[in-house]
Amino acid sequence: LGNMTFLLKGFNNGGLNAYYPTSVKWQKVLGGNEGFNDLVEYAKTTGFEVTPDIEFMYSRNMKKFSGVSYKKDGVRTLDNRYSTKREYIASTQTFERTGGVVISSASFDSIYEKFYASASEFSFTSLAVRTLGSDLNSDFDKEDYYDREASKDKVVNMLANLSGKKENSANKAYSLVVDSGNSYAIPYASAILGASLDSS
Numbered sequence: 001l002g003n004m005t006f007l008l009k010g011f012n013n014g015g016l017n018a019y020y021p022t023s024v025k026w027q028k029v030l031g032g033n034e035g036f037n038d039l040v041e042y043a044k045t046t047g048f049e050v051t052p053d054i055e056f057m058y059s060r061n062m063k064k065f066s067g068v069s070y071k072k073d074g075v076r077t078l079d080n081r082y083s084t085k086r087e088y089i090a091s092t093q094t095f096e097r098t099g100g101v102v103i104s105s106a107s108f109d110s111i112y113e114k115f116y117a118s119a120s121e122f123s124f125t126s127l128a129v130r131t132l133g134s135d136l137n138s139d140f141d142k143e144d145y146y147d148r149e150a151s152k153d154k155v156v157n158m159l160a161n162l163s164g165k166k167e168n169s170a171n172k173a174y175s176l177v178v179d180s181g182n183s184y185a186i187p188y189a190s191a192i193l194g195a196s197l198d199s200s
Contacts, residue, residue, distance in 0.1 A: 003049075004047070004048040004049070005048065005049045005051045005126060005177065005191060006043065006048055006049065006050050006051060007051050007053055007128055007177070008050060008051065008052045008053060009053040009128075010027075010053075011026060011027050011029070011030055011036075011052065012024055012025065012026055012027065012052055012054065013025055014027075014061065015027060017060045017061055018055070018060070018061065019059075019061045019062065019063040019066065020055075020059040020061065020062055020063065020066060020068050020103070021054050021055070021056070021115055021118075021119075022063075022066045022067050022068050022111060022114040022115060022118070023066065023114065023115075023118040024052075024054075024115070024118045024119045024121075024122065033121075033122070036122065036124075037122055037123050040122070040123045040124045041123060049125070049126045049175070050124055050126070051124070051126040051127060051128050051175075051177055052124060052127060052128065053128040053130065054115075054127060054128065054129060055130075055131065056103065056108070056111065056115075056129060056131070056132060056158065057102065057103060057131035057132060057135050057137070058084075058085050058099040058100040058101065058102055058103065058131065059100045059101050059103055060099070060100035060101075061100070066114075067110070067111075067114050068103070068107065068111060068114075070082060070101055072107070073103050073104055073106075073107040073111075074101045074102065074103065074104065075101070075102035075103065075104050075137055075138075075139045075140075075141070076139060076140050076141040076142075077140055078140050080140075080142070082101050082102075083101070083102040083137065083139075084097050084099065084100065084101055084102065085097065085098055085099030085100065085102060085135075086098060086099075102137050104137075104139045104141070104144070104146065105137070105139070105146060105150075105151040105154035105155055105158070106139060106144055106146050106151075106154060108154050108155070108157065108158040109154070109157065109158075111158075112158055112161045112162070116161075116171060116172075120171070120172055124174075125172075125173075125174060125175060126174060126175040126176075126177070126190070127162060127174040127175070127176055127177070128176075128177040128178075129158075129159070129162060129176055129177070129178060130177065130178055130179035130193065131179060132155055132158060132159055132178060132185065133159075133176075133178020133179050133180055133181050133182060133185035133186075133189060133192065134178065134179040134180035134181075134182065134194075136148050136151055136152055136155065136182065137151060138151060139151065152184055155184070155185075156184050156185075156188075159176065159185055159188035159189075160188060162174050162176060162188070163175075163176050163188040163189075165187070165188060175190035175191075176188055176189050176190055176191075177189065177190065177191045177192075177193060178191075178192055178193070179192070179193050179194050180192070180193075180194055180195060180196070181195050
């Protein structure tokens with residue numbers, strides 16, 4: 001099998017509409033936390049890598065007392081509404097919501113600490129953080145404004161933390177899988193999905 005990666009999407013924190021990952025719990029179909037570790041160890045003996053797909057940029061569900069909330073951490077639009085991920089649908093000629101509320105990159109430092117404290121209990125060494133490589137969002141919160149350049153710095157810091165490439169970091173390093181591969185994400189990625197082959 002060599003360098004194959006088995007991407008696990010929807011297997012943590014409640015499934016495809018997972019709670020935001022400030023803590024990590026695995027679905028019962030994987031045998032729960034213990035079964036997940038067994039799967040990771042088995043995969044290592046057969047030559048492929050188990051890569052959980054974790055969403056940091058958007059949240060469909062927010063668990064109470066998780067340390068993250070829409071009010072505190074959700075991105076605001078210019079008219080002070082929560083921003084959501086939307087895509088243009090050609091058949092209806094409208095923008096439709098395709099993801100959850102956008103989470104502000106200003107919150108990534110504290111989110112990383114919570115995530116790492118939970119994730120480090122498990123034996124996986126590869127992590128898919130796809131939208132950290134493809135999406136970049138401004139935050140027009142009147143009290144904590146972040147333009148795209150400031151947001152990029154926070155995303156890069158998150159990628160550096162997760163990949164173990166942050167200076168003087170003693171934390172466990174993950175091999176990262178990203179989507180599209182914006183130039184600032186490439187140095188931290190071990191694999192890139194959906195890279196454009198026909199334009200700049």
